[in-house]
Amino acid sequence: MTGRAGIALVLLLAFSGLGCARRDGPDRDCPPAADSAALVDPTLLAFLSLARSAHHKADVKEEGQDLAGAIAELDALVRRRVPGAGAPAAEIREVLADTRARLADLKSRQGLFAEAEREISSGLELAREPNYFRGHLFEVRGAVEERRAKSLEKAGSRAEAEQAKQRALEAFEEAIRIQAGVIERSLKPTDAPR
Numbered sequence: 307m308t309g310r311a312g313i314a315l316v317l318l319l320a321f322s323g324l325g326c327a328r329r330d331g332p333d334r335d336c337p338p339a340a341d342s343a344a345l346v347d348p349t350l351l352a353f354l355s356l357a358r359s360a361h362h363k364a365d366v367k368e369e370g371q372d373l374a375g376a377i378a379e380l381d382a383l384v385r386r387r388v389p390g391a392g393a394p395a396a397e398i399r400e401v402l403a404d405t406r407a408r409l410a411d412l413k414s415r416q417g418l419f420a421e422a423e424r425e426i427s428s429g430l431e432l433a434r435e436p437n438y439f440r441g442h443l444f445e446v447r448g449a450v451e452e453r454r455a456k457s458l459e460k461a462g463s464r465a466e467a468e469q470a471k472q473r474a475l476e477a478f479e480e481a482i483r484i485q486a487g488v489i490e491r492s493l494k495p496t497d498a499p500r
Contacts, residue, residue, distance in 0.1 A: 349389045350397060357383055357401045364408070373412050380409050384428075403433035407446040414450040417457060422450045441484035448477035 360383040367375035384405050388394050394402075406429030414422040426447045433440040451474035458467035 347395070350395055353389055353398055354401065357405070361405070361408075368412070373416055377409060377412050377416075380405050380412070384409070399432040400437075400439045403429040403439045403443060405429075406432070407439075407443050410443075410446050410450055414453045417453075419450060419454045419457070423447075426450070436484050436487050438485065438488055441481045441488065444477045444481035444484060448474045448481060450474075451477060 360379050364376040364379040367373075367379060384402055388398050388402070390398065406425045410422040410425035410429070413419075413425060426443050429443045430440065433443060451470045455467045455470035455474060458464075458470055
């Protein structure tokens with residue numbers, strides 16, 4: 307899953323409260339009108355739109371095989387000042403964490419493995435809770451280590467390649483653990499395995 311999907315997920319969550327604000331009738335499942343106004347933060351929406359546009363620009367460059375250009379677009383996003391800089395909203399942290407995951411993926415495709423690991427570490431600082439975004443960072447870490455292993459094998463460094471493969475397996479296992487926890491927490495006690 308790329309940053310596009312993560313951005314779409316964050317936007318979906320951010321906009322999910324908007325439908326409540328517009329529904330009428332006593333049977334609606336929404337907070338009172340005064341509370342629903344607080345759900346719409348124009349600055350947050352502006353940041354999410356800006357982030358989505360940056361990811362679209364990166365998409366165009368990536369499709370044109372300009373990985374360096376895609377990296378530059380996303381790098382500009384993660385380096386910019388954000389609303390609530392001292393304590394940004396969860397949605398902003400999630401977008402930035404997901405952008406860091408995409409940067410790590412792109413950088414590892416260029417063989418920049420140390421830079422990719424720095425992006426993942428920065429993303430994990432933003433996504434501290436066991437949620438989709440933290441799990442996705444571990445998934446990308448596994449993919450980065452797989453690429454590193456192939457590069458090391460190609461260079462004849464078999465022992466180091468094996469270590470990278472082991473790190474990939476550990477990262478994938480952590481991604482599975484986190485995402486399974488996310489799924490488990492969402493299930494009702496009556497949901498039975500199929």
